[in-house]
Amino acid sequence: LRVANKFLSVEPAMRGWIADAGNYAEPVPIGGVMRSLAVGEVLESRTPAFAPGDQVTGWFGWQERAVFDAAAVVRRVRETDLPLSLALGVLGINGVTAHLALTGIGRPVAGETVLVSTAAGAVGSAVGQIAKILGCRTVGIAGGPAKVAQCRDEFGYDAAIDYKAPGLSEAIAAACPGGVNVYFDNTAGAISDAVYPQLALRARVVICGTASIPAWEPWPHGPRVERHLLVKRASMQGFVIFDHMNAYEGSVATLAQWVREGRLRYREDILDGIEACPDALAGLYRGENNGKRIIRLA
């Protein structure tokens, strides 16, 4: 397949892929093409499964034109009534991660309180809205007044907390008077340390990312979690989307229907040109982005 990439994804996980340390994916070698999901149009195909003009998303890398085996394709984009770029966000790895990790590990029950860190982010904003669709009370944690307002006004959180303001623990306690039934975590670090003591009995913690920790060398320390898990009979579990690709297509269909119905909103942060890629990733860790960060190619 030869594909003209239209949009490239920028993911926090990429920070780990270019580190010289064990990870859930092979490191990207120095001088290699950055592993990345992209969405584009087939220019040429030597497999009958695809034809020129097809819109496909897959592991096409940070490049303008890509030639690869059909195995790199994650899926054909069927939601032609919706913007193509959504295949990298709410209808892509972010939305599917939010959906499958929340339902598979978080297992929220209507009426429970779901707390989301990076609540205005690409994954978190979908988590909050899906939890709301499932009948939960939703509380978001985000950085700064603008994102907090966005959580409430745009993503429908019942309450939103600014982790940069003083009194994080007290704010969580006030927003979650019955404790936290599901904590969907994308940050680790000080935010999680404020959440763990407030887990409800039999709480479920979804470990989906560690965005507040820029490097794991030296390995950061924090308050031990074992006692919380024991006393609360709580569980923590890590989620990596690559394990769940067989559920991807069904999840996208569900998410797309919610988008069409106006029940699942999204925010994109689009930068232009392949030159923007490296700093777009660094900027994620500076908290600069507002929504799913995507590179648009001409």
Added chain:
Amino acid sequence: LRVANKFLSVEPAMRGWIADAGNYAEPVPIGGVMRSLAVGEVLESRTPAFAPGDQVTGWFGWQERAVFDAAAVVRRVRETDLPLSLALGVLGINGVTAHLALTGIGRPVAGETVLVSTAAGAVGSAVGQIAKILGCRTVGIAGGPAKVAQCRDEFGYDAAIDYKAPGLSEAIAAACPGGVNVYFDNTAGAISDAVYPQLALRARVVICGTASIPAWEPWPHGPRVERHLLVKRASMQGFVIFDHMNAYEGSVATLAQWVREGRLRYREDILDGIEACPDALAGLYRGENNGKRIIRLA
């Protein structure tokens, strides 16, 4: 019911029950009777469910004679062919905890490696043997050469490691070349910190106790666990036996059969007289006991 207690239990969990801090059970008030499982003989009964001479185990407290409502009885002891004291150990809360936590949270599969901290202890020794019965490779961690030898010779561990010797991480790596599929933890602390980096993909960590941590004020810190859980798609979950009393009777029947068949061995550490109780508990945290610590009453 009026009961003459024959044996009283001494549990690491009691340390938490007398602390002025949140726990999974109400604190024992100053001047109150220490909450404790005991086994004894009914002297007098005002309920038709029990008659004088019946052997019963339940929450009779650290006392020689106890008068209580029948609701305090956990079960009638039916294994009259086996020693009565086993109702407080391998056929009591320790054995049932080992059995239900290992199978319910650890979910070991034949051929997997199960690593147990406090491997020679009342819970740990049962975990190791049950995992072996289920077809797993078992590795025990214990303190000192005598307990390590006991793990191998008495409890059938495939390998045993002395955490007091230097090179704990290296010893775990050597004993678990394919990583740790199930970590059954009773300690937290430095032992767990050496285990977490060696979890296998999709490992399950059973949080059953935190015996290496004498106090949680000030709250102890350690290396963060989130990254391990994410990269390995691993899970950690706390287990408290009180949530599983409906499965207790069936578990005891299974365990008793294994004891009769000689497949499940136990070690008791019996002290005499009710005066021995307080220091018997303190001694658990000094690592003095050799087997399930029990107080025998005249």
